[in-house]
Amino acid sequence: MRITVSLIKADVGGLAGHVVVHPKLEELARKRLEEARETGLLIDFYVYHVGDDLQLLMTHTKGENNAEIHKLAWDIFVEVTEKVSKPLKLYGAGQDLLKDTFSGNIKGMGPGCAEMEFEERRSEPILVFSADKTEPGAWNYKLYRIFADPFNTAGLIIDPAMHSGFIFEVVDVYEHKSVKLSTPEESYDLLALIGTPGRYVVKRVYRKSDGEIAAVSSATRLSLIAGRYVGKDDPVLIIRAQHGFPATGEVLEAFAFPHLVAGWMRGSHTGPLMPVPLRYAQCTRFDGPPRVVGLGFQLHDGRLEGPVDLFDDPAFEMTRRMAEEVADYMRRHGPFMPHRLGPEEMEYTTLPSVLEKLKARFVPAEAE
Numbered sequence: 001m002r003i004t005v006s007l008i009k010a011d012v013g014g015l016a017g018h019v020v021v022h023p024k025l026e027e028l029a030r031k032r033l034e035e036a037r038e039t040g041l042l043i044d045f046y047v048y049h050v051g052d053d054l055q056l057l058m059t060h061t062k063g064e065n066n067a068e069i070h071k072l073a074w075d076i077f078v079e080v081t082e083k084v085s086k087p088l089k090l091y092g093a094g095q096d097l098l099k100d101t102f103s104g105n106i107k108g109m110g111p112g113c114a115e116m117e118f119e120e121r122r123s124e125p126i127l128v129f130s131a132d133k134t135e136p137g138a139w140n141y142k143l144y145r146i147f148a149d150p151f152n153t154a155g156l157i158i159d160p161a162m163h164s165g166f167i168f169e170v171v172d173v174y175e176h177k178s179v180k181l182s183t184p185e186e187s188y189d190l191l192a193l194i195g196t197p198g199r200y201v202v203k204r205v206y207r208k209s210d211g212e213i214a215a216v217s218s219a220t221r222l223s224l225i226a227g228r229y230v231g232k233d234d235p236v237l238i239i240r241a242q243h244g245f246p247a248t249g250e251v252l253e254a255f256a257f258p259h260l261v262a263g264w265m266r267g268s269h270t271g272p273l274m275p276v277p278l279r280y281a282q283c284t285r286f287d288g289p290p291r292v293v294g295l296g297f298q299l300h301d302g303r304l305e306g307p308v309d310l311f312d313d314p315a316f317e318m319t320r321r322m323a324e325e326v327a328d329y330m331r332r333h334g335p336f337m338p339h340r341l342g343p344e345e346m347e348y349t350t351l352p353s354v355l356e357k358l359k360a361r362f363v364p365a366e367a368e
């Protein structure tokens with residue numbers, strides 16, 4: 001049976017600033033998705049949040065980029081904005097809805113979207129990850145560790161189905177071009193690109209032996225669509241696990257190191273990506289630190305069994321402690337790089353308007 005998993009998210013209003021999604025937004029979204037399940041449009045769904053981003057996880061048989069599914073998500077974001085965010089004056093009501101009318105595909109309209117279609121296996125574990133206060137390139141490091149680094153993923157050495165490696169599809173978000181690179185043989189080329197996560201973003205990963213889709217992320221950069229700062233993209237990621245794909249624990253292992261990502265306060269700072277359970281999925285200190293939630297499901301004929309709240313485990317306490325220490329260390333740099341992002345990344349923040357004011361005051365400098 002061919003199943004499509006669609007994870008579509010948007011920031012349509014935050015409670016107490018950009019901290020968390022209001023429960024009423026989730027309630028109304030659940031109601032509408034329940035109706036869509038009753039009509040048969042959806043097989044199943046799960047609504048959750050990370051920070052101020054409302055997450056709609058849906059399963060169906062309509063394929064990727066389906067107008068009905070995308071419209072369902074778009075209409076929900078619009079309705080919850082009108083009926084909940086605006087009356088309650090939630091912060092940044094409708095923030096990610098960059099266009100007025102739906103035009104067939106939600107991509108490029110503001111919300112983030114990751115979708116994959118596949119033949120459901122005899123047993124199909126899927127893992128979904130959602131991050132707040134960071135950008136899509138934040139997954140680059142994790143995806144490399146999961147699908148190309150045998151020090152993370154034992155199966156790359158041990159499992160014959162994975163031994164020939166994976167193919168990474170990388171998007172240049174500035175040039176709107178993509179390239180496929182094959183690991184392990186092109187690992188260094190891959191790293192040459194994805195080590196610049198603000199520009200090169202891993203969009204998909206395929207198993208090399210049979211071309212099966214293994215992972216897909218949301219790879220849009222909102223500021224490049226809007227041409228101005230509209231918050232970070234707060235990306236999502238779907239990964240298939242086990243039996244010829246990395247085991248659930250191999251996927252999670254990549255999250256045990258809270259690597260540094262761009263985002264955090266005003267989308268302008270470097271900070272550690274902290275893996276948290278759903279109950280800690282709110283961004284507080286300096287609007288962060290950037291955080292990620294992970295949910296695990298078993299699919300059965302497209303139905304979502306679960307979730308398992310994957311980071312709700314003492315095994316990730318040390319990671320969180322390390323993230324807190326790194327957060328504290330980075331914070332002490334205040335407005336200095338590398339805590340504050342470099343000039344290229346700051347271009348789409350509100351900093352250029354501040355610098356503009358100083359322009360006229362510059363005079364030729366003395367010869368040194």
Ligand SMILES: O=P(O)(O)OC[C@H]1O[C@](O)(COP(=O)(O)O)[C@@H](O)[C@@H]1O
Pocket residue numbers: 011017018051052132133230231232233234264265266267287
């Ligand atoms: O100028 P404002 O409206 O207070 O916006 C600043 C806000 O933008 C943000 O960068 C937005 O974060 P999100 O991308 O999660 O919406 C917050 O960190 C910060 O509070």
Ligand SMILES: [Mg+2]
Pocket residue numbers: 011051052053132133231234
């Ligand atoms: Mg957000």
